[in-house]
Amino acid sequence: MRLLLLVSFISTFLFAKEVLLDDLLSEYEKSQSLYHQTKQESAGNLILFSRSDLDRMQAYTLNDVLKTIRMFNLEATRTGMTNLSKSGSDQTAFNSVKLFINSHELNSATLGDALTQYGKMSLYFIDHIEVYQMGNSVVFGNEPGSMVIKLYTKEPSRENATSLQTSIDTRGSLTLRAIDAREFDEYSYLANFDVSKNNYKTYDAHGYNLSRDGQRGQVYAKFSKKESFDIEFGATKEKYDSFSGLGNAPLDGHTDATNVYLQATKHFDKNLNFILSLSHERLEVLNKDAVAILTADTPQPKQVDVDIGSHIINAILEKRFVRRNNDLFVCAQIKHQKFDINEYKRDGASVSKNWGPTKRNIFMAYAENLYNINEDNLITISAKLDRYENVDTTSSTEHILRLGYVALFDDSWTLKLFAMKSYVYPTFRQTTFSPYFNINPDLESINNRIYSAELTYKTKKNIVTMSAGEAQAKNMIVFNPFLKKYVNKDKTATFQRAYVRFTHNFDINNKITLEYFKIFQKKYVSSDQGALVQLFNKIGKFDIYNELVYRSDYESAFGEKMAAGYNYTLGVTYTLNKKLDLKLKGENLLNKAHEVRINGVDVPAMERRGLLTMEYTF
DSSP: OHHHHHHHHHHHHHTOOOOHHHHHHHHHHHHTOTHHHHOOGGGSEEEEEOHHHHHHHTOOBHHHHHTTOTTEEEEEOTTSOEEEEETTSOTTSOOOEEEEETTEEOOOTTTSOHHHHHTTOBOTTEEEEEEEESSOOGGGOSSOOSEEEEEEEOOHHHHOEEEEEEEEETTSOEEEEEEEEEEETTEEEEEEEEEEEEOOOOEEETTEEEOOOEEEEEEEEEEEETTTEEEEEEEEEEEEEOTTTTSSSEEEEEEEEEEEEEEEEEEETTTEEEEEEEEEEEEEEEEEESSOOOOSSSSOOSEEEEEEEEEEEEEEEEEEEEETTEEEEEEEEEEEEEEEEEEEEETTEEOOOOOOOOEEEEEEEEEEEEEEEETTEEEEEEEEEEEEEETTSOOEEEEEEEEEEEEEOSSSEEEEEEEEEEEEOOOHHHHTOOSSSBOOTTOOOEEEEEEEEEEEEEOSSEEEEEEEEEEEEEEEEEEETTTTEEEEEEEEEEEEEEEEEEEEEEETTEEEEEEEEEEEOSOOSSOOEEEEEEEEEEETTEEEEEEEEEEOOEEOTTSOEEOOEEEEEEEEEEEOSSSEEEEEEEESTTSBOOEEEETTEEEESSOOEEEEEEEEEO
């Protein structure tokens, strides 16, 4: 089996050839790609997934992209979801990653991490993805994060079609996706609908079944008038088995999650925009165990029922001033957050407790100035002031300062330098409510200092990027297993990181990307280094994609020795005609992807499976 996979990998590399007409078309499509209008080189260290990349990768869900991102490990959780953990750290470490669809941030106040909720989100309506790491720009707004992931939707004027896609896999999963996009005069709309039944391997742990099967539905719609307004609506509904849950002898359990948002953007003259958004989240959890569920309170129950939710209202007024060599962006933002604890039962009995703050108002003002010293040198200066007003508890004022420098030495060499003083604010899950650990309403923000340098060398066919950086965190938020709650640690944690990335373009349709990264810190409880190999080939009507994601071996916080992970993916797309594509994809084909140990069982985030997909465009 391994020999066959190796031969496939090498053969697609050796027998790639040019087709002149396809090359010319691909070159034009690349030059017109939407990411040319959205990417911000001065906003941080950028990882870009173009529309062509996503299509050829057969990236159907967000997890298909997350597993490849350097400095992070995609991992399974005890409750049947997935988590993107910082390399070198485990899942209890505080991780603030921000996820946006266009300008709207996808929130998860109940869990504190949107990626846990949106890992299985379909990407069928997404045009391209931008990932910004180390010293992110303040222009993204909202509360700051350690990494920003921007999903940009497809443009109706480029689509003007209806497309259907259906996938089945070797575990009996089924997914249906549809998108309709049209432009008429000054108006346009984009509509997307996805529904999926997701099946996974059922594991045996001490005679108890661990299942994370589930169903998911997703809707997205956007209606726009050119240079006037955009109205966006998104909703997801997902129900899945809770795997091991918070016990070791699961009898029954599921999570039922609902997320809805509505955002309106009004574009005025002279680069003035007003954005208003409303979002609602609800999370219902049942966890039933034969022995006990590991909660902070004693005696520990055998069943826990939770019904919680959140409501967020967000208003943004932003203005851009562009004059000669200067680009000034200013913004004011108000966000209201309300957290609801609808039900908390232990063994069927309602529990009334004095929870932490359930309401919060955040007032934000920020500005960023880009100044071109000349055609080859740019300086960026940013500042942000945030006031957190918590009802019935301590309020605080936080700030961000950021300085950047971008230099083009010639047509080949580019240098980026960033220095940033920032913070990370505690989540509702840490300060207000959790059935599984004690809350701490007195938590304070983490104070961060980030320094990074990135050097890029480009030729006609090659791109080489080398980067190094350091992050210092004071007043760290860490989980204390003795107190069973998150606390501030009165020490400074420092880590360094470095990576190198090389891309060689054989021609417009054939390229290879190689990447390696390493984290340097005092203690490692997950993979501290990793690598990525991506090989894109086109042979006639066949698009062939090979991917290998490597994560190093490690010893967990519980002393468990875990093997290195090798997640190999192979995808083949056959274009029958302009309307019909057939796609075949194998995931985790070596069955050696990065794993974590849950209840004595080693579990990967993405299991070994094969997928068959058909896509038709009307």
